[in-house]
Amino acid sequence: MGLTEGRWAKTIWDNPAEIIRTLTPENPVMVFAPTVLQAAARRFHEGFPGLVTYAVKSNPDEAVIRTLTAAGIKGFDVASPYEIDLIGRLAPSAARHYHNPVRAQAEIAHAVEAGIRAWSVDSRSELEKLFARVPAEDCEISPRFKLPVLGAAYDFGSKFGSSPELAAELLRAVAERGYIPSLTFHPGTQCNDPAAWESYIRMAAEICEAAGVKVRRLNVGGGFPSHRVGGIEPDLTAIFDRIGQTTAEAFGPDTPALVCEPGRGLCADAFSLIARVKAVRDGANVFLNDGVYGALTELPQIGNLDRLQVFSPEGTLREQEPQPRAIFGPTCDSLDRLPGEMALPADIQEGDYVIFHGAGAYSLVTNTHFNGFGQMAQLTVKSLL
Template sequence: MGHNKTVWDNPAEVIRNLQPDNPVMAFAPTVLQERARRFINGFPGLVTYAVKSNPEEVVVQNLLSAGLKGFDVASPAEIDLVGRLAPGAARHYHNPVRARCEIAHAVEAGVRAWSVDSQSELDKLFEQVPTSIDGQKVEISPRFKLPVLGAIYDFGSKFGATPEMAAEMLRAVEARGYVASLTFHPGTQCVDPAAWESYIRVARDICDMADVRIRRLNVGGGFPSYRVVGVEPELEAIFDRIGTTAEEMFGQDAPELVCEPGRGLCADAFSLITRVKAVRDGSSVFLNDGVYGGLAELPVVGNIDRVQVFDADGRLREAERSGRIIFGPTCDSVDRLPGELGLPADITEGDYVIFHGAGAYSTVTNTRFNGFGAMTHATVMALE
């Protein structure tokens, strides 16, 4: 993936100067660092970045510059990436299903925080993971699930134990001499603070069932990015609800809190610049990027409607908008965005469509299917 070394004012300037024929991901380090400080200053505990959402080295480096001290890693590759770029940072291996070779790799790398959501996986950890590494106790956090609430994607369909099973595992973790903690994930793009409240209340029930006082409670990711015009996430309301609910439920025994935002940290620091390949008979629009590229997750989580359209000279098109079907560049019929997207009536071939807030699950899921997907990077001072 190429990177233009010039620092531009904004994506429109990229268009005016480069007129790129391939997709460009515009990155604003100032936006990423501001968002990181918003989490660090607002969340009542340790903030760890979910590397999977965007593992670009420049992202990790800017988060470190903003003061982030922890990372949620889900594979040996992510463990090694953070170990190389931030040797002193905390690494939480919270992908709850791992091959034995992956467990061995993480132990060798010195990882001391793990999650688990089944007895069979817990048995593997007991077999391979010592209770302390380099003189520090190892933490194991059973991960539990509840019915999805206020999210657009249910992580519980793949991960998470019932509260009763989580209590059994928690009891076993403490009996074996590990640091006993709990973790959950409320679901992707979760805008309702009540989702976290429900989970924290059940976390207390699990502790009571197990008769265990947990050291830490990881409240997961799910923190939303700004995807829909006029619906900017109220992160501080979520932070406040998490803190007050934990205090209410645990009182003097309140565990240390941890969160692991991915999308909520990185998404709004990137804008994807795409170009119109064709407007077919004045109706559907074909772009040079789609669901096999930087827009891979849109069919699952819904459209980003924070879009701007510029002509080939970088002038903003401001005509009245109407719904258009949007296709990507490949010859695969599933390469289309869900529903319709409102675009200016005068959009034409050669124009540019910019998707703001496209930094999560985009660069990392970009493919070269059908010979497309030659995405480049550009650095900008601001995104609009």
């Protein structure tokens, strides 16, 4: 084994700074702290008043799935045949909720064959496809509805979700055909406002009243925020409490069992991205070896991760007064730029490393190899700081 291979062969590192000092990696490195993911799972288990499931699409890495399963997560939101089979292999006893509301005929057939029992829907045409292929016995169908976006980074309702009026119609049809009637919604990604969940839950109760149907479960979706902004940690407890209180008030004796399906809220903070500075052009703009075609794909849509640290190649923290700078990725595409400007230490230099904390969601899974970049290592650490 060569020297370089031996240095990379270590199984668990202390923290990102040790990786920088020891390896001085030329390509991006995504570091994973299982203890942080375990703590996030405990926080949801202890705080959310119902079943906690994980949205696989946010980060389907096998280490993530195995860690969550060991931490007690017993359900997964699967959005494709690949994810259905992945969870069937890694967590065969877990519940799988197929809550992508638009599916091809072949995808429905695959899911039925795999034993999927929980589905969502947001249109008459898609509901008819389920009626034609999904056996009613012990199968749940949850109409998904939408409201105007409130307190989220972007609006999922622009693509998915029916009007409340249509949701009541769909719910009534589900019950009449002998399926288990439930409801679901998604308040939008990175939603920090508990009032968003309250509005949706109260509307869910109105939908049930309009349909004349008592629902078995209410899935309050994902949208739970991760810690993206320095010094402002999301108040998940306030969100959990509002969900429980509002459900009891809105439904009274007909209160349904609650389900949530966080993706970002579970996995994001368990990962940090180490990117190297390729250049500081004329002392101003910073060019990194990763960008919006890599692990930072979603930043132009929902805003920057500003929980940053900058280290020298020796692993020393840069601590000079931060200055606003434009940050570009490595490709030849001018779109490869993080939004706005970000505050970086005045003494940042070529060869330094920028660590983006909270980078575990929609990063590994969206990383591309455009323009010949995108080679990314994955390492495990005891701590991210």
